[in-house]
Amino acid sequence: MDDFVATYGPLLISMLLGAMLGLSLYLPLMAGQLSLASPGFYALGGYIAAILSTQAFKTDAALFPVPLLLVEMAIAGVVCGVLGVLVGIPALRLSGIYLAIATIAFVEILRILSLNLEITGGAVGIFGIPQPFDSAIEYLWIVLPLLGLSMVFVYRLENIRVGRALSAIREDELAADAMGINPTHYKVLAFTLGAILAGMVGAISAHFLNTWNARQGTFDASIIYLTFVLIGGSRTYLGPVVGGMVFTALPEILRAAGDTPGLPLWLGQLLKDGRLIIFGLLIVLGTIFFPQGLVRPGVLKRRAKGGRTS
Amino acid sequence: MKKQFYTLSLITPTLLILAACTATSPTTTSSNGAKSAIAIGIGVAQTSNVALLGQEQVAGAKLAEKFFNDNKGVNGTPIKLIIQDTAGDEAGAINAFQTLISKDKVVGIVGPTLSQQAFSADPIADRAKVPVLGPSNTAKGIPDIGEFVARVSAPVSVVAPNAVKAALKMNPKIKKVAVFYAQNDAFSKSETEIFQKTLKDQKLDLVTVQKFQTTDTDFQTQATSAINLKPDLVIISGLAADGGNLVRQMRELGYKGLIIGGNGLNTSNLFPVCKTLCDGVLIAQAYNPEYVSPINKSFRDAYKAQYKKEPPQFSAQAFTGVQVFVDALNTLDKGGKKVSQMPLAELRVALNQQLLKGKYNTPIGEISFTPKGEIIQKDFYVAQIKMDTDGTSGKFAFLK
Amino acid sequence: MIAEQGTIPVLEAQSLTRRFGGLVAVNDVSFSVNSGEIFGLIGPNGAGKTTLFNVVTGLIPASGGHLLFNGEALLRQRPHQIAAKGIARTFQNIRLFGALSALENVMIAQHVHTRSGVLKGVLGLPPAPQEEKAIRAKATELLELVGLGDRTSEQAKNFSYGDQRRLEIARALALNPKVLLLDEPAAGMNPNEKHQLSDFIRDLRDRFSLTILLIEHHVPLVMGLCDRIAVLDFGQLIALGEPDRVRTDPAVIAAYLGNE
Numbered sequence: 001m002d003d004f005v006a007t008y009g010p011l012l013i014s015m016l017l018g019a020m021l022g023l024s025l026y027l028p029l030m031a032g033q034l035s036l037a038s039p040g041f042y043a044l045g046g047y048i049a050a051i052l053s054t055q056a057f058k059t060d061a062a063l064f065p066v067p068l069l070l071v072e073m074a075i076a077g078v079v080c081g082v083l084g085v086l087v088g089i090p091a092l093r094l095s096g097i098y099l100a101i102a103t104i105a106f107v108e109i110l111r112i113l114s115l116n117l118e119i120t121g122g123a124v125g126i127f128g129i130p131q132p133f134d135s136a137i138e139y140l141w142i143v144l145p146l147l148g149l150s151m152v153f154v155y156r157l158e159n160i161r162v163g164r165a166l167s168a169i170r171e172d173e174l175a176a177d178a179m180g181i182n183p184t185h186y187k188v189l190a191f192t193l194g195a196i197l198a199g200m201v202g203a204i205s206a207h208f209l210n211t212w213n214a215r216q217g218t219f220d221a222s223i224i225y226l227t228f229v230l231i232g233g234s235r236t237y238l239g240p241v242v243g244g245m246v247f248t249a250l251p252e253i254l255r256a257a258g259d260t261p262g263l264p265l266w267l268g269q270l271l272k273d274g275r276l277i278i279f280g281l282l283i284v285l286g287t288i289f290f291p292q293g294l295v296r297p298g299v300l301k302r303r304a305k306g307g308r309t310s
Numbered sequence: 311m312k313k314q315f316y317t318l319s320l321i322t323p324t325l326l327i328l329a330a331c332t333a334t335s336p337t338t339t340s341s342n343g344a345k346s347a348i349a350i351g352i353g354v355a356q357t358s359n360v361a362l363l364g365q366e367q368v369a370g371a372k373l374a375e376k377f378f379n380d381n382k383g384v385n386g387t388p389i390k391l392i393i394q395d396t397a398g399d400e401a402g403a404i405n406a407f408q409t410l411i412s413k414d415k416v417v418g419i420v421g422p423t424l425s426q427q428a429f430s431a432d433p434i435a436d437r438a439k440v441p442v443l444g445p446s447n448t449a450k451g452i453p454d455i456g457e458f459v460a461r462v463s464a465p466v467s468v469v470a471p472n473a474v475k476a477a478l479k480m481n482p483k484i485k486k487v488a489v490f491y492a493q494n495d496a497f498s499k500s501e502t503e504i505f506q507k508t509l510k511d512q513k514l515d516l517v518t519v520q521k522f523q524t525t526d527t528d529f530q531t532q533a534t535s536a537i538n539l540k541p542d543l544v545i546i547s548g549l550a551a552d553g554g555n556l557v558r559q560m561r562e563l564g565y566k567g568l569i570i571g572g573n574g575l576n577t578s579n580l581f582p583v584c585k586t587l588c589d590g591v592l593i594a595q596a597y598n599p600e601y602v603s604p605i606n607k608s609f610r611d612a613y614k615a616q617y618k619k620e621p622p623q624f625s626a627q628a629f630t631g632v633q634v635f636v637d638a639l640n641t642l643d644k645g646g647k648k649v650s651q652m653p654l655a656e657l658r659v660a661l662n663q664q665l666l667k668g669k670y671n672t673p674i675g676e677i678s679f680t681p682k683g684e685i686i687q688k689d690f691y692v693a694q695i696k697m698d699t700d701g702t703s704g705k706f707a708f709l710k
Numbered sequence: 711m712i713a714e715q716g717t718i719p720v721l722e723a724q725s726l727t728r729r730f731g732g733l734v735a736v737n738d739v740s741f742s743v744n745s746g747e748i749f750g751l752i753g754p755n756g757a758g759k760t761t762l763f764n765v766v767t768g769l770i771p772a773s774g775g776h777l778l779f780n781g782e783a784l785l786r787q788r789p790h791q792i793a794a795k796g797i798a799r800t801f802q803n804i805r806l807f808g809a810l811s812a813l814e815n816v817m818i819a820q821h822v823h824t825r826s827g828v829l830k831g832v833l834g835l836p837p838a839p840q841e842e843k844a845i846r847a848k849a850t851e852l853l854e855l856v857g858l859g860d861r862t863s864e865q866a867k868n869f870s871y872g873d874q875r876r877l878e879i880a881r882a883l884a885l886n887p888k889v890l891l892l893d894e895p896a897a898g899m900n901p902n903e904k905h906q907l908s909d910f911i912r913d914l915r916d917r918f919s920l921t922i923l924l925i926e927h928h929v930p931l932v933m934g935l936c937d938r939i940a941v942l943d944f945g946q947l948i949a950l951g952e953p954d955r956v957r958t959d960p961a962v963i964a965a966y967l968g969n970e
Contacts (some may be wrong), residue, residue: 008414010404049483115494123496124449125617127429136408153832160831160838161824161845164810168818169806173371178767178805180793180822180885189828209400211429213496217398235809252405255357255395272357 009137011252013208016143018248020201022228022240023150027194029234030154030163031187032170033092036222037103038198040110041084043217045076045202050126050212051119064130066206069142073203080199084192092187095173098288099275102123104219114214125213129206139208146204147241150197154237242295254278346650347390348383350375350635351410353421353431354445354628356488358398362579363624364423367445368393370625373422373612374632384639389652391632396422407431411438417639418443418665420631425449426496432459439655441662443631446624448573449500453683458662460683461631462674464596466501466573469577469690471508473570473584473594476692476709477543478512480592481568486517487512488541490532491548492574493521498547501572505545517541524549529556533563541565547572554583561587568592572622576623578704585701594689597623597674598708605633606673620705621673630672638665711924719778720745720921721766721797721889726775728758728765728945735761737945738775743889748915748922750936750953752929754965757942759925760802763891766923767799768792779889794822798887800878802894802925808867812858812877815866816849819884845884852880871898883918890914896931904928907933933957941965 019288021038028035049072091102114120123126133139157163165186168176173183206212224247232243258271270277286294348641352371375391383389386627392414394406403422410416411434418441422431428447435442436456436652444452444461448469452461478484487509491502509516517539520532533556536544544560544567546553553575560569561584571580581588599610599620609629613621642657642664643649649657671676675689693706719742728736735758743749764770766777768789777784784792798819803811805964807815824845826838853859856876859879861869866877875895882890895911896904915922926932932939933953941956943965949956956962 003412007409010401010408014401014912015404033384050416068773096788111494123494123499125426125429125496127451128433130918131433131437136404156832156834157828158366161821161841162831164818165821167810167814168807168821171809172805174769175801175805175807176801177789178769178793179819179881180790180850181818182790193828209404209430210433211400211426213426213429214494215931251397251402280685 005137005300006135007140009135010208011249013136013139013143015199015245015248016147017139017205017208017244018228019244020143020147020150020197021225022232023154023237024194024198024201025225025229026234026237026240027197028187028191029229030158030170031166031183031190033172033187033191033195034100035103035191036100036143036219036226037084037087037091037106037191038194038225039217039219040103040107041080041195041198041217042205042221043110043114044105045073045199046082046111046206046216047114047120047126047202048072048079048199049131049206050075050205053130053207054126054128059130062135064132064201064308066132066142069132069203069207073146073200076199076203077196080202081192081196084195085188086194087196088188088191088195089184092184092191098256102293104222105180107217107222111214111218121213123214125211125215127211128204129210131210131213132207136208137205143206151237151241158237162186162189168206172269225293227283229293230281231290231293233295235292236295239293239295243293318606318627340653342692347388348639348649349390349392349414349416350632351407351414351416351419351421352391352393352628352632353396353403353406353419354393354394355398355402355423355427356393357385358402360398360423362577363394363446366622366624367420367423369613369617369630370445370609370621371632373609373616373625374629374636375522377418377608377629377649378633378636384636384649385643387643389632389636389639392416394691396427396431398424398427399697400427403431404434405513406674407434411435411440414424415654416440417654417661418635420445420628422447424496425452428452428459429455432456435459439662440658441635441665442663443634445628445631448684449496453680457683460666460679460685462592462634462672462677462685463627464685464690466497466689467504468687469573469594469596470501470504471511471594472690473592473692474505474508474512474514474545476594477568477570477592484514484542486539486541487543487545488518488520488536488539489516490520490522490536491544491572492524492552494523494525494554495547495549495574498524498549498572498574501547501574502545505570505572509545511580514543522548522552524552527555528554530563532556533559533565536560537563537565541653542567543570544568545570545572546575549574550577550579551583552635554588555581558587570594578619578622580695581697581702585661586697586699587701589697590694591695593693593695593706595623595693595706595708596687597621597626598689598691598693600708601673601675601689601691603671603673603675605671609673623674626673630670630677633672634668634670634677635661637670638668641668715720718745719743720780721923722776722778723766724776724778726762726765726777727773728761728770729773734945735771736765736942739942739945739947740775741947741950743921743923744750745921746915746919747937748911750925750932750939751923751942752927752932752939753942756944758945759942760893761945762942763799763893763923763925766792767797767891790822793885796886796888797891798882798885798889799891800875800882800893800895802897804871804874804878806866806869806874806877808879809867810866811863812853812866812869812880813846813849813862815877815881815926816852816884817845819881820845820848820886823886829932849880849884852883853877855883856880872903875899879914883914887918887920888923889923892926894925894927896926896928904931907931911935930966 024038165181169183228243229240233239254271258268354367374652379388396403396406420443425447432455436458442459448466492498569591571591576593666679678686692709696707697704722742726739765772824841830838939956941962948961949959
């Protein structure tokens with residue numbers, strides 16, 4: 001059992017981090033805004049934690065103090081939140097595919113900046129990031145509460161005044177405007193909330209990965225996070241959470257499945273080498289057959305009802 | 311709501327168990343895979359965009375496994391390679407290393423492919439007290455990660471200057487130098503700094519530094535502005551596709567002088583990109599297939615027999631990584647305690663101490679380590695690309 | 711302009727103009743609507759009626775002229791600001807929040823009357839729970855008023871055409887408006903329903919002390935319901951007055967009634 005935990009600890013943590021990144025993309029989507037900016041804020045949050053922990057918060061202790069990690073997360077959240085507002089106000093004048101493109105450009109700008117700045121360590125990045133825990137699985141102490149809190153947060157948000165305003169904008173921005181809801185305000189708010197969450201996840205990830213560089217939070221990541229939400233489900237907060245976990249684990253499962261004994265060579269090779277092909281195929285089929293994602297509000301309600309009557 | 315959380319709480323363990331169940335048999339190639347075989351982990355990129363390099367490493371490591379098992383293994387106990395795919399990213403490297411350490415229970419790991427992955431995964435091994443040998447991690451700071459981290463790949467700062475010296479030997483009149491590098495590639499960026507420092511040390515005149523991206527295909531702007539400054543030497547740090555295109559476009563625009571390629575261009579994958587125009591490019595080498603030694607002859611012959619071409623540096627270094635583990639295990643075994651009877655944790659620590667002390671005759675020459683784990687390599691080489699007249703194939707001709 | 715003695719204009723348009731390129735959709739239109747009035751806006755298709763509604767509610771900026779609401783300039787205000795001042799509307803082509811429940815649709819329109827933000831809402835701190843309770847009660851009440859009291863949790867998009875129009879009215883009322891703009895409320899209704907609608911609108915006016923502007927194609931309904939009627943043709947105001955006067959206006963007969 002210890003070996004099992006040790007072996008799959010990192011994967012489990014990655015899955016939970018993936019779930020939160022899915023949620024960070026889901027937040028602007030609650031207001032109907034397809035933003036792919038999350039990886040940018042994720043990268044920024046990671047750099048903040050990496051720089052702080054390797055330069056500012058130097059300790060002699062064997063383990064990096066957890067309170068300092070929480071401080072880093074808070075700083076990353078605040079900085080990403082402020083940047084979210086600054087980027088959101090002009091960017092959210094755009095909608096649909098134009099917004100998506102603008103946010104991809106934002107991610108790209110951050111990437112180029114981090115490649116060229118001295119403080120981010122250029123292309124090599126920042127390494128030797130201190131560890132707050134002895135083993136990967138102990139990251140659960142931070143990751144699990146944060147995921148729980150963000151799930152409760154988004155669940156609550158969906159059922160209060162602000163969340164309803166977001167849904168109204170998603171359903172019909174013009175009608176929402178005519179009903180007294182300021183669309184710009186709420187779109188920027190949702191975008192900023194997503195930015196804060198992505199920044200905090202980045203701060204944890206920098207410690208978790210031991211190193212941080214410009215390969216984190218790129219355009220590829222944008223597409224993967226988008227998959228979390230599109231296939232997981234874009235109409236309930238559980239969609240991106242499930243999507244984030246499944247699609248983080250899937251490459252590892254396919255990789256392992258490819259090694260199953262007795263499998264024809266070509267199939268094993270496809271599962272291992274072609275897992276990106278399988279991934280892409282799932283995205284295409286998923287969007288055709290499950291346009292709202294696999295986890296839909298209706299599915300859960302029906303199941304919940306069935307559960308009660310049986 | 312409760313129901314929903316319940317559903318969710320089921321998904322996570324299910325996925326993990328699924329991963330665990332399907333991952334029953336890691337790739338092993340051992341022909342004599344006796345139960346008592348000593349497991350050595352290979353954690354390199356078999357998929358993703360660095361798979362080409364990783365596959366060369368796997369080829370080298372597998373040749374080492376066969377070679378040493380044919381030569382009695384570790385005093386009679388065979389070794390067994392366990393290969394886990396790191397893919398090209400940091401999280402993948404961590405997963406692969408963790409699996410090798412906890413599940414496959416290897417005595418040591420050769421890997422990962424990229425320096426950035428090493429910064430991510432090596433600390434995991436270091437904390438678990440498992441020795442790691444970097445087969446191709448050339449960035450600054452790798453051996454400093456921890457006491458269990460060493461490498462058999464000489465850092466750029468040691469290898470790269472040899473090419474400049476060779477170019478000066480071929481044309482002592484070189485004065486003006488133009489430098490190109492891929493700014494989004496970690497390796498290229500640290501390599502170009504070394505090149506630029508070498509130029510300064512050699513009192514050469516650096517006329518321009520041009521940047522590009524590894525994804526670029528059109529280099530007309532950078533090439534033209536460099537050519538206008540009439541350089542006698544051009545140095546390119548990039549990867550095969552972009553570097554090859556840059557070489558081609560420099561030549562097409564009329565540049566006639568010498569070109570030095572960085573380690574990223576050190577692959578035959580360059581040939582289809584610039585074809586006959588690759589001809590004459592100088593590249594510093596940490597490995598020379600023509601190096602005369604019994605072990606290199608065995609390695610080279612075995613490689614040529616299987617792959618019908620000269621072994622590349624990445625394969626030679628991966629072979630070297632496995633060899634260092636095997637040689638160190640042999641020394642340990644002869645030193646009194648039987649390695650097959652040592653508890654794993656103790657063996658890993660002892661192996662790490664032993665491997666840093668030893669001297670090894672490997673395909674890449676005579677090597678040893680500093681106490682920190684940096685490689686001390688005796689010989690470096692410079693090769694010049696010679697293309698066939700039709701431009702379809704070529705080879706690296708080693709300069710004497 | 712034609713304000714009767716002793717009444718206060720709630721809404722006043724002065725030379726209101728809206729151009730789309732070369733087309734003048736609303737051309738120098740001036741009128742004023744008095745408090746408590748039911749004011750009809752008729753005219754052939756493409757006369758500029760809906761454009762005028764869109765200009766009044768800020769969805770389309772005016773190209774020229776002035777628009778006053780209780781003496782305050784409305785032009786250049788954003789739609790949500792205009793809504794917050796107390797001008798609510800329904801849409802000709804029904805714009806409900808389709809995936810949301812009827813109740814949510816009506817709750818959303820009480821946005822401007824509540825204040826709780828993200829933190830208080832998520833944590834359930836005052837005034838969020840109280841507000842939540844109040845708007846839920848009011849939404850239920852309004853849904854009952856329009857006859858949808860037993861279908862509060864159904865998705866809006868599943869409602870029939872007529873019920874969607876009713877829901878839109880309930881949603882607009884949730885804003886607590888002073889002025890209600892109804893864009894073709896009788897579209898798609900049968901004669902019986904249309905008759906009921908007349909009474910219903912009058913009832914709304916009295917119950918909520920509303921001033922109502924109404925676009926309608928069905929002439930008998932407009933003639934029977936409205937206190938005054940403005941007739942638009944090709945963006946121009948060609949007649950304005952009480953139903954009897956408009957009915958006999960030669961320009962109206964030529965331009966509009968003749969066409970129908």
